[in-house]
Amino acid sequence: MAHTLIAPSILAADFSKLGEEVRAAEAAGADMIHVDVMDGHFVPNISIGPVVVKAIRADSKLPFDVHLMIAPVDPYIQAFRDAGADIITVHPESGPHLHRTLQAIRATGAKAGVSLNPGTPAEAIDPVIDLVDLILVMSVNPGFGGQSFIETALPKIEALRKKIDATGRDIILEVDGGVNAKTAPRAIAAGATALVAGTAIYGGDSSAYADNIKRLRSAA
Numbered sequence: 001m002a003h004t005l006i007a008p009s010i011l012a013a014d015f016s017k018l019g020e021e022v023r024a025a026e027a028a029g030a031d032m033i034h035v036d037v038m039d040g041h042f043v044p045n046i047s048i049g050p051v052v053v054k055a056i057r058a059d060s061k062l063p064f065d066v067h068l069m070i071a072p073v074d075p076y077i078q079a080f081r082d083a084g085a086d087i088i089t090v091h092p093e094s095g096p097h098l099h100r101t102l103q104a105i106r107a108t109g110a111k112a113g114v115s116l117n118p119g120t121p122a123e124a125i126d127p128v129i130d131l132v133d134l135i136l137v138m139s140v141n142p143g144f145g146g147q148s149f150i151e152t153a154l155p156k157i158e159a160l161r162k163k164i165d166a167t168g169r170d171i172i173l174e175v176d177g178g179v180n181a182k183t184a185p186r187a188i189a190a191g192a193t194a195l196v197a198g199t200a201i202y203g204g205d206s207s208a209y210a211d212n213i214k215r216l217r218s219a220a
Helices: 015-027 050-057 074-083 098-107 122-131 153-167 184-190 206-219
Strands: 005-008 033-038 064-069 087-090 111-116 134-138 172-176 194-197
Touching (some): 005 172, 005 206, 015 206, 064 074, 074 098, 087 098, 087 134, 098 122, 111 172, 153 184, 184 206, 194 206
Parallel strands (some): 005 194, 033 064, 064 087, 087 111, 134 172
16 A cells, blocks of 8 residues: 655644644654645635745755645745745636746746645646646635535545546645545545645644554554
């Protein structure tokens, strides 16, 4: 069985000690650190910007998986790369020219990702699949943590799995939203290779993070 990548979402971490929380996630066995960036415009919430990403970059050697839920997105790509983003993921709806946006991401040296909201069809990836290193399926509507898994994400994951396999490329298929020990195995069975989890990992004391990650990976 392939190794399932686990990416704790720091949106659910304690922001009063964010660097410590990032270090704890790495020590607990995480594969990536998922950073949710929200602007209060593209999604109905505001989170963090490049300054915070830069501040916590020294706290982990893991890849920073930065999910930009902002519009317009293009003016901020270089800033997040400079802050330490290893993967930069954008939405098709966050700018007028997705192909050009992905080119811009790759030009910085970062890996490029595309995120598909619950209302965005799998076919949206077809014209740009040759430019992506990661596809993120949102199994909730973006903007807030702690939401319930939307079932229609599963056939979308299955459809994307077929598209990825047809390319012959090692594209990460990531799922974010309502991921826990019950929904994780269903997402993996549908074809996902990476799981973003917030409350399922950061819930409780930091001493539980390792067990939370182990439980999630075992379930998957």
